[in-house]
Amino acid sequence: MATVPVDINSSNRSSPAPQDGKGEANDQGWKAKLKLPPKDMRIRTTDVTNTKGNEFEDFCLKRELLMGIFEKGWEKPSPIQEASIPIALTGRDILARAKNGTGKTGAYTIPITERCDPCKDAVQAMIIVPTRELALQTSQICRELGKHLGLKAMVTTGGTNLKDDIMRLYEPVHIIIATPGRILDLLNKSLVKTSKCGILVLDEADKLLSQDFKGMLDNIIDHLPTDRQILLYSATFPLSVEQFMKKHLQNPYEINLMDELTLKGVTQYYAFVQEKQKVHCLNTLFSKLQINQSIIFCNSTQRVELLAKKITELGYSCFYIHAKMNQQHRNRVFHDFRQGLCRNLVCSDLFTRGIDIQAVNVVINFDFPKHAETYLHRIGRSGRYGHLGIAINLITYDDRFALHKIEQELGTEIKPIPKNIDKALYVAEFHMQCESAEEEEEGISDSARPVGSSIGASKN
Structure with a gap:
């Protein structure tokens, strides 16, 4: 260079x-x-x-x-x-x-x-x-x-x-x-x-x-x-x-600086489901995951609103946003979600570009995208600025070829979802607790830790 x-x-x-x-x-x-x-x-x-x-x-x-x-x-x-x-x-x-x-x-x-x-x-x-x-x-x-x-x-x-x-x-x-x-x-x-x-x-x-x-x-x-x-x-x-x-x-x-395309801190999983099982699967994920904030992607604005309604009926707090909404309404949803007033946001690909919400630790592709570029930008909403996060993809029979194609194009591995996901992969507090316990076992005192090892988060 x-x-x-x-x-x-x-x-x-x-x-x-x-x-x-x-x-x-x-x-x-x-x-x-x-x-x-x-x-x-x-x-x-x-x-x-x-x-x-x-x-x-x-x-x-x-x-x-x-x-x-x-x-x-x-x-x-x-x-x-x-x-x-x-x-x-x-x-x-x-x-x-x-x-x-x-x-x-x-x-x-x-x-x-x-x-x-x-x-x-x-x-x-x-x-x-x-x-x-x-x-x-x-x-x-x-x-x-x-x-x-x-x-x-x-x-x-x-x-x-x-x-x-x-x-x-x-x-x-x-x-x-x-x-x-x-x-x-x-x-x-x-x-x-x-x-x-x-x-x-x-x-x-x-x-x-x-x-x-x-x-x-x-x-x-x-x-x-x-x-x-x-x-x-x-x-x-x-x-x-x-x-x-x-x-x-x-x-x-x-x-x-693209030696690899996907973020190192984002662990990717897939779950094979039938279309009619998707909402039930999402409900199971909500009950099992320790979500700080999540972004859930659909492939159409109509499906965004329908899914947001289903999630609300299940008893979870949920906002939705898409390009056909009134701009003032969009601004209010964006602002309130960034402020942490709601845990889950359902959206279209409007929200894949550059939006930086540090608290998001889970991204769910309710609908799997067709293109690797879209997938890359979607899962990049988690694991912001080198932090940890997970991306979970709900895959139907019709999505199987797109899954394989995106894995190949991005040179990444999307793993089958395990029964229990290790919280250290996406929950910052849990990971810090583990690190703290390990340091105490090794006899490392606070005074021995490196000074200035923290890098300030950038809003991209």
């Missing part, structure tokens, strides 16, 4: 001096004044821990940005962040491939937030994502990272009032997070000024360049300056991505 020299002494990326004039003592103690969230002590796999040992401070980021990073609970860069951030800061195009849930969002939001100037009243960066929920999630991350810098991020998606977006654009906006159709509408109406927009991010690029959004990305790029930087991130890279890269990216720096 090619390497690029990075000017770490560039003046626009140096950490600013302390603001309150207390000199060297304050310079050393600024971290102690941060409002940090509780440390996440769950076990993590090498998907996120296999780094070169860099710290966020090593990237010469602004002090205020570092404050936002640490206050989010991000302690150390993940491999994709370590590989991507210093290159993105140089202004070079990037083509990055990394697994779901390993920190891709942080890999581009950090350099964007660093390079945007809050003193300039202009849109300087644009992030395009395929779904409305992912747009909301990404905009929240941008706001949290940039809160000490005074950067203003705006989210604009379909299903919302265009007048609200127009009114928002009268105020300063530095970063726009959008779905393709809505931002193209605003651009075609000349409502967004892009002459200073030097950075374009395509997150979940394979989906953005699919038939669902045919030609939209080309039209969006036509509105941007010719000297823009394009950052392209995805877990899968079909032919459409390669064609787009050759057309629009200039000498891109390529990052590929």
Whole structure:
């Protein structure tokens, strides 16, 4: 892989001096004044821990940005962040491939937030994502990272009032997070000024360049300056991505962290059932599994609603979400599920892209998908950021060929479901209890444990 020299002494990326004039003592103690969230002590796999040992401070980021990073609970860069951030800061195009849930969002939001100037009243960066929920999630991350810098991020998606977006654009906006159709509408109406927009991010690029959004990305790029930087991130890279890269990216720096496709922390099982037995099987799983939160996938919006009704009748708390719902209703379900107000969520493939809910430890494919790419994104909702989780697939006679095909294409093993699933495979508290007991047996005291072994979770 090619390497690029990075000017770490560039003046626009140096950490600013302390603001309150207390000199060297304050310079050393600024971290102690941060409002940090509780440390996440769950076990993590090498998907996120296999780094070169860099710290966020090593990237010469602004002090205020570092404050936002640490206050989010991000302690150390993940491999994709370590590989991507210093290159993105140089202004070079990037083509990055990394697994779901390993920190891709942080890999581009950090350099964007660093390079945007809050003193300039202009849109300087644009992030395009395929779904409305992912747009909301990404905009929240941008706001949290940039809160000490005074950067203003705006989210604009379909299903919302265009007048609200127009009114928002009268105020300063530095970063726009959008779905393709809505931002193209605003651009075609000349409502967004892009002459200073030097950075374009395509997150979940394979989906953005699919038939669902045919030609939209080309039209969006036509509105941007010719000297823009394009950052392209995805877990899968079909032919459409390669064609787009050759057309629009200039000498891109390529990052590929996909030595294998599925997450190391997600254990995959299948259960052979008849179609009419699926609800009974799901009821059995609910009674036997220690679910923190679960996401259950169906292959159609109609089946989503029918299954959610069945689950509720069985006496379990359940939300559902799909693309045909009113946008305000979708937003409320997404928000409430993220807040932990409900244990189970039934959804369509709307929810397979980039949605990061750390508490999800079980994914169930009530309907088995036909394509390996869909399967990969579905099970990636569990085991986020190197944590542990399980994926359970209900397989009918008609699904048997798809099961074998997906195993082959992903180079993964989907095992027959055992009578009892080891809780250490997906229950963080149980695993920590086991580790603690083992350490006590070996006579390892708290003081002997390695310091700083925890890596902050990234929201991708």
